[in-house]
Structure formats: C-alpha cells, structure tokens
Amino acid sequence: MAGFGWKLHGDGKTLMPxxxxxxxxxxxxxxTIGLGAQHVVSMIGACFVAPVLMGLNPNLALMASGVATVLFLLMTRGRVPSYLGSSLSFVGVSAVIGSRGGDVGTLTGALLVVGLALTACGVAVQLLGAQVIHAVLPPPVTGAVVMLIGFNLAPVTASTYWPQxxxxxxxxxxxxxLALVVLRGFWSRIAIFLGLLFGYVLSWVLDRTAGVIHSVDGSGKVTDHWRIDFSGVEQADWIGLPSFHGPSFEWSAILVALPVLVALIAENAGHVKAVGEMTGDSLDDKMGSAISADGLATVLSTSVGGPATTTYAENIGVMAATRVYSTAAYWAASAFALLFGLCPKFGAVVAAIPGGVLGGITVILYGMIGLLGAQIWVRNxxxxxxxxxxxxxAAGVIVGIGGVSLKISDNFELSGIALxxxxxxxGYHALRWLSNAASRRGAPLLDGGTTTYDDAK
Structure with a gap:
C-alpha cells in the first residue's frame, strides 16, 4: 500500500554529517517513534491554539490532524513528508462569522465548503500542471490576501483578548x-507554545497571589473572576471521545471563508516546493495531489466539527534540522495525535487558557501571519x-483591513476579507488585461509600464 515499505537506512542508528x-x-x-514524538511537540502549539481561538474542540482538532496526515500520506503515495494540523488562516473568519451571530456549526459548514473548493483546485492543478497556480495567483495577489488574513484579526486581539x-x-x-528572537534551533520553533506555557503559569501564580481580577471575561462582561477556571478540567474524563457536531451552511459565512482558499493554495504549493528542495526530488507532479489531500482532509475534519487543516511549516523545520524526511516518522506522529485526542482532560486544560494569555500570543501571531504576505512580495x-x-x-488591503462593506441587498453584503x-x-487581472490591450494599441493604460507574472516574480 502507498506510504508503506520503508527501507532501513544504513544500520538505522547513525547518520554521517x-x-x-x-x-x-x-x-x-x-x-522513528522518537522523531514522530518530536514532530507532535513541534506542531501541537499551533494545532491546539487554532481551535481554541475559533471556539472549537482542541481534542477533536488533534485527532483530526492525525487522520488528516494519514490521508495526506496515502494520497501523495508517501513521496511528500508533511504534517497536516489545524489551520490558523480561518481565525479571522471565525471572528467575523461569530460577530454576525453564527455558531460553530455555521463556521465548520463554511470551512467544509472551502475544503471542497480546495479539493477541486487540486484536481485542476493535477490535470493542468502546477503553472496554473502561478497564472491565477501571482505573488502580488497572494501576498495581499495573506496580509488581509493576518491584519484583519487585529480587532479580535484589541477588543476580545487583551482587555481580559x-x-x-x-x-x-x-x-x-524574546523567545522567538533569542532561542535557537528546536526551541525557537516552539516559541509560541512556550509563550502559552509561560502565560498559563503566570496566570496561575497571579490567581494565588493577587486574587481575582476585575475585567471583562470571555463573554465580554465586566466581572470579578479568576484568570484560570479549572472546573472543566476537574469534570473531564481521562479517556473518551471528543464531542462531535455537524456543520450548517449559510451563504454569508461561506463567502467570508472562501477568500482563504487563495492562502491555502499558496501555502500548500510553497510547502511542496520546500520539501522538494530539501529532499532533492522534484514534487511538482504531486502538487495537485497534495492540495486535493488537504482539501479532503478539511472536508473530513469539518464534517464532524473539527477545524480546517493545512500543511505545517513547523514540521518542515524539524526535517530541515534533523535531515530525516522519512514518512514513517509522520505515521508515528499521527498515532501520537490520535492518542492525545482521546484524552478529554488534556483538551480541558487547553480550553482553560486565560484570555489575557491569548491576547499576548495573538498580538505577535496575527502580525506574523499578516507579514507573511509582505514576505511573499519581498521574495518574489x-x-x-x-x-x-x-x-x-492598495485598494484591497484598505477595504479588507478597514472593514469596508458593500451592501448588495437587504440580506447580503460583502465586507472585510471577502471584499x-x-x-x-x-482588480489585478482586469487591470492587467486592460493594460495589455492598451499596450497593443500603442497607448499603455497604466503609466510606468505593465507587469507580467515573470516581472512580478
């Protein structure tokens, strides 16, 4: 079966420089099992931060990540070593859907539709070739959308988490x-996770030394409350299945989520390229399969109430550091994730992370997501x-970050990331077509010349 049948490397114990x-x-x-555990440790911070920020079950997210990774390895026939965890790209989408009265079912329904669209895009890439991605989503467009996804989250931190x-x-x-800048190697890759641990311990100490805090709680009400509420941890079982729920579908929520499709395609394509460069094996022929696998994994996860999935850069970093690209290690990591998912008490501990801790984390995390867009522009x-x-x-970034809305009818409007x-x-493709048409007539539409995709790169 695809993904099995590994050859033992040397004596299986030593690697030369x-x-x-x-x-x-x-x-x-x-x-191999030890490397699988290392992959889990490197991804677990982001994997459970994402569902917590979106109001989803972290145990289910971990379990779904294990199943998603197995599906990915099978669909890419063991040629693309990668881990699929919870996608942070939809955190802003969840905030927008929640602000409009949507619940977790509405959110996962919108994410499921994005997963279907991503699957279809993967099939198209497999049939037409990887170059179709570059034609439809050139770096100027991809960078702008990624920037929108990150910076559109700023109000969530400022109004929801930080004031707690x-x-x-x-x-x-x-x-x-400090951890991101000063630490090196593996520790720098789990700096977000270390920040969460630091904030958790600090909140616990403050509860016992300074007492209750007078501030807004998670519901937005100003009350006297403890920073950490362990009641859910005490009631949770050690072993059990996570809670599942079905998706529901609303067009307004789906339209808010669909723009993230651009970021997911770019993310998957970039990761496949990165892995291909590290292993020395061109994986362009597997790019469509990888995108489809992520799409199907998202459909599978969201159909039972989990988050959308994506390939994780944290695990690519582990491979770069260890130079071990064995997919066997990812099968081991998947097994660990499934075991963690069967421990409700672990999920309850994650769910008890104080809002103030998330405020400090998201200030950096959301900004980093946004600046990845700028990084795409710089690199290309x-x-x-x-x-x-x-x-x-310029127009799209201001419209998206500023929250400009366009009312289409009494029941439908576009705003934020979607608009x-x-x-x-x-705008980019229409102006490019008009500019090229004007140039052929000898009268350039835009001063300063026109830009082809090769120029943009």
Missing part, C-alpha cells in the same frame, strides 16, 4: 517575542512602482 534519510527510508523503529488581563497579555507578548521581488501591482493591492480579496483578485 550531511547524510539524509529519504521519504521511503527509515531509521530504527525506536528512533492587560498586564498578563503584555508579559506574554514580551516573553514570546514585487515592484510597487508598477501601478498594476500598486493600485488593486478585500475580491478587489485584489478581480
């Missing part, structure tokens, strides 16, 4: 920033002296 373990190889099973405990939030922000040398790049992106993405995507 610069030596790599290929995806179809493995070390001894003891070392501003001093703890400030301390967590400083600690996490996007020239904003070209009006074709500047005009649609900003629409402006960027349609």
């Amino acid at each position: 610069g030596e790599i373990v290929k995806p179809d190889e493995r070390l001894s099973w003891t070392r 405990d501003q001093w703890t939030a400030l301390a967590v922000m400083l600690f996490t920033g 040398k996007v020239d904003f002296a070209q009006p074709l790049n500047l005009v649609p992106i 900003g993405t629409l402006v960027v995507l349609t």
